[in-house]
Amino acid sequence: MIVYYLKSNPKNYVIFPTPANIGDYYQVDVDDGVDLSQKTLVIRDDNPVLVDISHDVDLAEKQEIMRKxxxxxxxxxxxxxxxxxxxxxxxxxxxxxxxxxxxxxxxxxxxxxxxxxxxxxxxxxxxxxxxxxxxxxxxxxxxxxxxxxxxxxxxxxxxxxxxxxxxxxxxxxxxxxxxxxxxxxxx
Incomplete structure (x- = not known):
């Protein structure tokens, strides 16, 4: 399924209907049955990536800060x-x-x-x-x-x-x- 994450606040997402202002959203292809409450969107190398809410998110954020x-x-x-x-x-x-x-x-x-x-x-x-x-x-x-x-x-x-x-x-x-x-x- 396609999930649309708001660029200005990736914690907000829409599954259906497709947002009218689609340019304001990241579009992520997610396997059916994935528990979105256990996932979060991070930006790695300017690309949206869906990851488990865990130590990995903190690590990814730290890596992005250090990369910058x-x-x-x-x-x-x-x-x-x-x-x-x-x-x-x-x-x-x-x-x-x-x-x-x-x-x-x-x-x-x-x-x-x-x-x-x-x-x-x-x-x-x-x-x-x-x-x-x-x-x-x-x-x-x-x-x-x-x-x-x-x-x-x-x-x-x-x-x-x-x-x-x-x-x-x-x-x-x-x-x-x-x-x-x-x-x-x-x-």
């Missing part, structure tokens, strides 16, 4: 900045910085020109003659940073899921990006 914390740490590390060896400087790597870098590349591509401008690094120092090559070096460093941190986050989530107490998992190691010490040295 690990993702937040990944995003924070990705936005702290990136060191570009070829330029021997730190550059911003957050979404705004990436938008500006992509815009710079797009203008050059659209106009079919190679520009050199004065760019500002993460320490607010000017970088003269910042052109296509320098921009590509920064973008490559950001891509490498994000790829590394994605792999680190995946490793941490995988290890955390194996624990009985996800809150005991320490996900502080392995990240790439500008450290707090380096951020304190900013001008």
């Amino acid at each position: 914390r690990i993702n937040k740490k990944r995003d924070e590390m990705n936005a702290k900045g990136v060191f570009v060896k070829s330029l021997n400087r730190w550059f911003d790597s957050d979404a705004d910085a990436q938008r500006r870098l992509n815009g710079f590349i797009s203008v050059m591509r659209e106009k079919n020109i190679d520009l050199s401008v004065t760019w500002t690094d993460a320490d607010n120092n000017n970088v003269d003659n910042f052109g296509k090559t320098e921009c590509a070096d920064v973008m490559l460093a950001i891509f490498e940073l994000e790829s590394t941190n994605h792999a680190v986050a995946f490793r941490h989530k995988d290890a955390m899921l194996k624990l009985d107490n996800p809150y005991a998992y320490d996900y502080s190691d392995g990240w790439s990006g500008r450290t707090n010490k380096e951020n304190k040295n900013e001008k």
Whole structure:
């Protein structure tokens, strides 16, 4: 049978009739004869899953909280900045910085020109003659940073899921990006 769980409050569900505002509900296929009073809906990896009301629900909720914390740490590390060896400087790597870098590349591509401008690094120092090559070096460093941190986050989530107490998992190691010490040295 199909059970419709209200997205805003998954403890509320409807079996029949099909809700008129179906977009407000998760649709879950449940075997006939299942005692819904002994089940609850949890969201795992953005998918609705029906589980027994037990320790598993608490564990699933803890895992989801920890997964979000690990993702937040990944995003924070990705936005702290990136060191570009070829330029021997730190550059911003957050979404705004990436938008500006992509815009710079797009203008050059659209106009079919190679520009050199004065760019500002993460320490607010000017970088003269910042052109296509320098921009590509920064973008490559950001891509490498994000790829590394994605792999680190995946490793941490995988290890955390194996624990009985996800809150005991320490996900502080392995990240790439500008450290707090380096951020304190900013001008």
